Every structure is written in structure tokens, then in C-alpha cells.
Amino acid sequence: MSTAKTPQQSFAPDSVAVTGTVIGLLALVPGWLTLKPSRVAAGVSLKLWELEWGAVGLFVVLWSACLVLGLIGVKRRSIFLGILANLIIILTLIFAGFAASRLHATTTPIARVAPGAGFWVTLFAAYVLVFAARQKTRSSPLWRNLLSWSGLTVFFVLLFLGWFDSISVMQEFMGQEDRFAQELTRHMLLFGGSVIIGTLIGIPLGIWSARSRRAEKPIFFIANITQTIPSLALFGLLIAPLSALSFAFPVLREFGIRGVGATPAIIALIIYSLLPIIQNTYTSLRNLDPAVIDAGLGMGMSRMQIFRRIEVPLAAPIVLEGVRIALVQSVGLTAVAALIGAGGLGAFVFQGLGQAAPDLIILGAIPIIILALLVDALMRTVVRITRPRGLAGGGA
Amino acid sequence: MIRLEHVTKVYDITIAVNDFSLEVAKGEVCVLIGPSGCGKTTTLRMINRLIEPTSGKIYIDGKDTSQIKPEQLRLSIGYAIQSVGLFPHLSVAQNIATVPELLHWDRKRVARRVDELLELVGLNPREYARKYPRELSGGEAQRIGVARALAADPPILLMDEPFGAVDPLTRERLQAQFVRIQQEVRKTVILVTHDLDEAIRLADRIAIMAAGKLVQHDTPETILSRPSNKFVHDFVGTDRALKRLSRISITNFIRQSSSVNVNAPVKEVMAACDKCRWVWVVNDAGQLVGWIDRTTLPEGGSVKEAIVQVKPEEIAVLTSATLREALSRMLGQGFRSVPVVDDKVRLIGEVTLRDIESATAETETS
């Protein structure tokens, strides 16, 4: 009865992968590209077969191959699935760029070509497939990373090669390149600067609340309440007093401190970054095993030495987790601040909303998302690096 | 009543239980014991189908358990585990009432049964019914776990290290209680433990397992006096004689003992017993408070001045104790007799070393 490897494992259908392929096949139905006569007009949705029959055939073949693989069991099927999925992603990207250019060449210059539902759902289905393949494969980490990142890498390569230039968003971008760079810089200065200041204020407050029972309650009470307040409301509540201040003391206006704009935004952003940082600093210190400090004292270490050599390295990863949360949160909050005149990528979003120009909206929204994801990934790596070896994983 | 026939359980390449056959009669306490990993818990869990056997059959009252719906089977079998598993969001009463409610008993009957069971395990219903698990001590929680297992009055009880998670003193009390309850309710019990002394104390028959196989299935006396192979011999250890003493209750060995009141004058000590060297001292309520050594008695004066005060729990045993505990107490204190008290610490009598010696001699020849 007993065998070296239970046969069931390899032959069971991979339900996640199969789900992905079904979604992928269904994604061939809705429109892949939308042709709009101008950047604000409604568009005509073009189906895949209206664009290129060959593409339909190609995708059907690829998805069917994935479906078959997903249902039957073969050795190393996950690798094959992963390779096929990445192939689908790459082909989808290449096709989209190619078809968009072809379309664009046949219409007026102000017309816009945007990716449609079919395109997006195909990419999503391929992601599901890549995920399933990555989960189940037993190959080396090298292969796993290749599976995960090939699609994304190709996307960026194509992007920089100008492959996607005919697509609506890129067209919009090309009309706004300088401004984009300006707002991006502004955005990063706003959220980066605020979180840095928030950290400088938050860490001492966190230390204080951890050491003093009496300080703990009021600090957390205020931090918790401010965190709950909606960002737009907090901006609003700050504008009135700041306006009054800048009217009363015109000298402030010389420094750029006014009722609207960057000032209330920065103040609010600092306030919002306080809770995660205070909370995590508090937890990091409270979680320290008192026995460890006791041992340090027993060894003859001074309080400062204990702080530097024991408390800081052990607490650092958890505090940095708090900084990560504050940073990711601030990317979004800064975007909202564009509404009160602070600038940043949010300006594109709100301008696009005002003009009913979807491409402008996307030009703002997508980079905001990418920025948040990048900041998140970067900080997670930092946290991982600072985690002392020998400490179990898991932070606040 | 319970019959396992050639039951086998295989995980991947490991054989957890290997061709295991066992029969447990109605009303019998069968203890499964063996070293870690021998398959005893797996076997237990196959009886109520928490684990399905790879091959073999299990019959309860002649019915093949694989033909009964698992939920239905388990509703008719009581199940008590080491960590107790009391539901923290339910009160004690609601916990105990779980199975009866699953069986759709009416509320009055359930409430009566809860009170009945709490009294059975020695807890005051008025006090405990409304409590929540977080308010209970380890011993109380374990007892309520047993009460919960017995709630629907199942004919069979499966227990997996039920007394493992408490301190030795509480464990001893719980075991005594188990013996008492079992005498009352007479369930068919299969109990898994790794503690041989517990097995010897509680079992009608012991099934020793090793590496998934049944090694010996006999009464505790037989296992101790006639181990079937080297493994069992080594497993029970070299103090088999001592272990056997834990099967014998002290009830038949309690002698009348002489005692004197703590407020009495010294000369009464002589009167109490002229041949004994030591006399127990009791208070007005009859509770044991200490002892007196006649050889160190002062002239005149009261017992109170000469008394050696002791804590009863350190030198005395309860009437429910076994010869082994009595002997252990004696050796620990350096006495040749040990006082026996009831649950109100009143002196009942004593057990002497000589009596234990004759008891050991008897069991050697049996």
C-alpha cells in the first residue's frame, strides 16, 4: 500500500490554474481595445476578432494548452504552466501595443486607443496562472523568480522601447511629460518629507508611551482619534485655522504657508503617520523580553549600551514596519491632498475627473498605485534586512 | 462491545497502526498505553472515525462503524481530550449541554442533566453552572470536560490523556474521582495514557502497544507478574511489586489507632496506648493536628506543649488512597505507620508498615 510518493498529488487537477484558464478563455470575448474619436469622447469597443483573427487563434490554442495541462498530471507541469502563462502575458502586451499602433495609424491624430476589458481580464487570468504555477512548482528559486517577474520585466522593457506609445495613456503622458515629472517629484517630497518628520516626532512619543503608564493613555487616545478622521475632513479642519493664521500674520505667506496648498497637507500627513509609528515603537519596546535587558544589566552594560546594542536592533524591524505602513498610507493621502491644492500625482486624477478625460485620470491613478507598491516592496526589503538573524519572522 | 479487527492505518510510508485487533467488554475500562508514537491515539481516534482506518473493521455492539454516519457515531460516544477543549464562549452549563442539544433534548431535561453531572464530578451546580471556562482551574476544567463527555449518557467513553494537563496532586484526585464515577456509571471506557501508574490504577485491562502493534493485552496484575516479552518487562520497570500495591486500596488495611485530644494533659497519652511509642493528636472536631513521641514526653504539662505539629496533607492519606501511597508516605516521613483521614481531615485510623509487608508477600505468591 505504501509508496514513495502518493500518486494522487501529481494527477489531481490544479483548480486554481484551471480557474485561471477558464477566465482567460472568457476574456477573449469582451472588447480588447476601445477606439475613441478624442480624449473625452466615448469610444467604440473592438473585439479581438475584429482586430486580428490570427490573435484569436493563437490565444485559444495557448489557453487550451494550459487547460489541458491544468487538468491532467504530468511531471513538472507547473513549470510548463508558468512558462505558458508568461508567454501569454508577453504576447498580450506585444499584441496590444502593435494593434494600437496599427489602429492609430488609420485614424485622426487626436483619436485615442485604450485597452479594453478583454485585455485587462486576460492579464488577470495570466496572473492567476502564474501564481498557481509558482505555488506548486518544486523547481529552484531561480525558476520561481523567473516565472514571477518575466512578465513584468517585459512590460517595462516594452514601455521604455515605446511599444505602447499609441495607447491612450501614453499619448496623454507625452503631452504632459514635464508636468508629470514635476508633479511626481512634488508627490514624493510631500509624502517622504511628512513621514520623515512624523517619524522624528513619533518615535520619541512611542518611547515615552512605552515607558510611562500615564503618558500611554492620552498619547494613544489622540493618535487613535486622529487616525479615524477622514483625510479630506482633516485637511478641511486644518484649512480654516491656517487661513486665519496666514491672514493674521502675512509674513507667513512669504514662506508659502497659507490656508490651502502644501501646508495643511503636510501637517495632516504628519499627523496621520503618527499612529503607526507610535504604535509600532510602543509594541517593539513592550515586546522586549525583560530577561534580556536584565541579562545585559547583569553583565555590566550601561543603560545607553543596552539601548544601542540590545533594544535598538531588536526594536528596529518593528519600528520600520510602522514606517512602511505610514509611507504607503501617505502615498494615497498625498494624492487626496491634490484636491486642496497641494499638487502631486493626484492633480492629474482630479483634473481628469473635472474634464471627464479618462486618460488623464489613469495617468494619475496608475503611477500612484505603482508608487505605493514600490514603496511597500522597498520597505519590506528594508525590514527584512534589518531583522537580526536568528529572530523568528513576524513583526507588529 | 467494542471490537477492532485487523485495523491498520498507513500514512504515506509510515505504518501508524499495524494489524491491531482488540476486544473490549461492556463496562470494562481498557487502557491503551505505550511509548510515544506507538499508535495509541491514532487507534483511539479510529474508533470514533476522526481518523479512517486504511483497512480492517471496527464493530460497536456488533454494528460495523464504517456503515454509520460519522456524526451519528460520535454523538453516541463520549470524547474527552487532554487539553479539554472547553468552548470559551459558552458557560459551563452550555458546554456540558452541547451534545444533548445537538440531540434535541428538551430544555428541562438538559438542565436537570447538567446539574446531575456537575454533582457527579464533585462540583456545586449552583456555583459552577454559570461560570465561564476562563474562570476555572485546571482540575475543574478537566472535570467539566469529563462531565461534558458523559452528558448524553453514551455507553462508550473515549479518553485521550484526560488527566495529563494538571499537576500531580490534582491528577491523583481526578483519578480517584474517575474510579468512583466509573463504579457508579459503569461505562465502557477506552483511555489512552503514557503514564503506567495511571494505567495500573484505572484499568480493568491494559493493552500495551509498540510501533503500531499490540504487544500484550491483560489485567494489570498479569502484566506486572507475567510480562509477555522483554519489551513489556522493560516497559513496566523493575518496581513491579511496588506498582502492584497501587492496585490495592487501603480500606481493608485500616487499623484502629490510638489518639489523644490536643488539650488533654500529658498523662492521658499513657492511658491512650501503653505499648505504642507514638500517639496521634486530634482536636475537638476529631481532626488530625500532630503526634507525640512517648519517649520524649516531659513530666506533667499538657499535650499542647509536647506535640509535634504537622500538616495533615504531608503525613496523612485519604481513605481513597492505595497501599502504594501509604508506603510512599511512610518512607518519606520515616514512620512505620501512616494516619488515615477522611475528607474533613478527621482521623479514621492508621495503616502500618507491617501490614503492607504482609500484603506484598501475598501478592508475590499470587
Added chain:
Amino acid sequence: MRRPQIKDWVLLAALIAAFATLMANTHLWVATLRLLFPAEAQVIHPRASPLTLLLEHLALVAISSSITILIGVPLGIWVTRRSGRNFLPIVTDLTSFGQTFPPIAVLALAVPVLGFGVLPTVVALFLYGLMPVVRNTIAGLNAVPHDLIDAAYGMGMSRIQALLRVEIPLSARVILAGIRISVIINIGTAMIGAAIGAGGLGSPIIAGLVLDNLAYIIEGALPAAVLAVLADQLLTNVEQSFVY
């Protein structure tokens, strides 16, 4: 963490009642704002009374949160059951990935797809609110100690009975925490929904920014802040009723 006492509930009820009464009293608003901002010609946004704005806002949050709960909690339950276990990794990945998205971006992206108004706002709120609810449902169910589930099955409960009688009551607190987080985020995101025509307490703020009218801004900002704090307290009380 202790269970909320009667007095906590009473205090909260009083605060909510006071808030509701103040919001209903438009004249009080007008008078107060006139006092604070004597320079403004109009102090409250003409489109709707403060109470109407509050109710619009509540409606947005209530509808989207209800759908989120109706879909999110069962989804979280399903992926922790035998039948859905295969999908647990990808659902976990998607929800933590999605949680990194700034809510404003999700709201903005809903517009090209669904247009303006209430619909894209509710859809965006629903989608974004799904993340904490699903994550917390999964975390809560996974945190139920295995020996309790073993005891439940051993007693004779079926899988569904164990789920309903043991697993869900014991994970209720964590699930409710997820719902609370979702609702609070939604209250904030719904403010921005005003920019795409969904109404609510964000609209006087945006109008105030455009028209440079500070009174309008306060008309929206103050109730929104109070609403968020009260909602948080209410939901925290509910959540902590499930401490065992």
C-alpha cells in the same frame, strides 16, 4: 481588552443622539457658521441641508459595506474550508496586494469603467472594503485553536455545526475588527466620492475649495470627523462584546 459595560453603551448612545440632533438642526449650523465666518455670504451649501448630506454619506457607506460583508465573509469562510482551500493562497495574495492600493486610486479607476455618480463610488468602496474583511475573516478562523475544533468534531458536530457553533463565534471579534476597519476607510473614501458626483459630506468641502468658502469646508469636515469617530467607537464596542 474588556467587554463594554452598560455605561459605555449609554454614553455612546447619548453622543450619537446629540450628534444626530445637532445635524438635524440646520438653523444652529447657519448661526454658528455665520458667527465663525462673518465674511461669507452663504454659510451652508445650498444643494442640501447638513442632515441630508450626512444621510447621503451614511447611505453610501451602508450600502457598500453591506455588500462587502455579504460577499467578503462567506468568501473568507470558503477559502478556509476543505472545498476552497486551494484558493486560499491566491485570495490572501490578492487581498494583501489590493490593500496596498491607495483608495483614491481605486475610486478614480472606477470612473473610466462605470462613469460618474453613485455607482462607481459604491463599487469602488465595495471592492476596496473587501480586503480587510476577507483578510480578517481568514485570520480569525485560522486562529481558532485546533483542539477546540477537534473536540467539536469528536462530540459529533458536523462540519457546518462546528462552523456555526464554534468557529464563527470564536472568530467573531476579529471579523468584526475587519468590518470596522473597512467601514472607517469607506467613510473616508466616500468623502472623495463627492468629487465624482456621489454626494455626501465631501461635497460641501469640494464646493468650499472651489468657491474659496471656508464655511462650506467646515460644514463638511466637522460632521465627517465626528461621524468617523462615533462609528469607530460604536463598532469597537460591538467588537469587544465578543471577548471571551
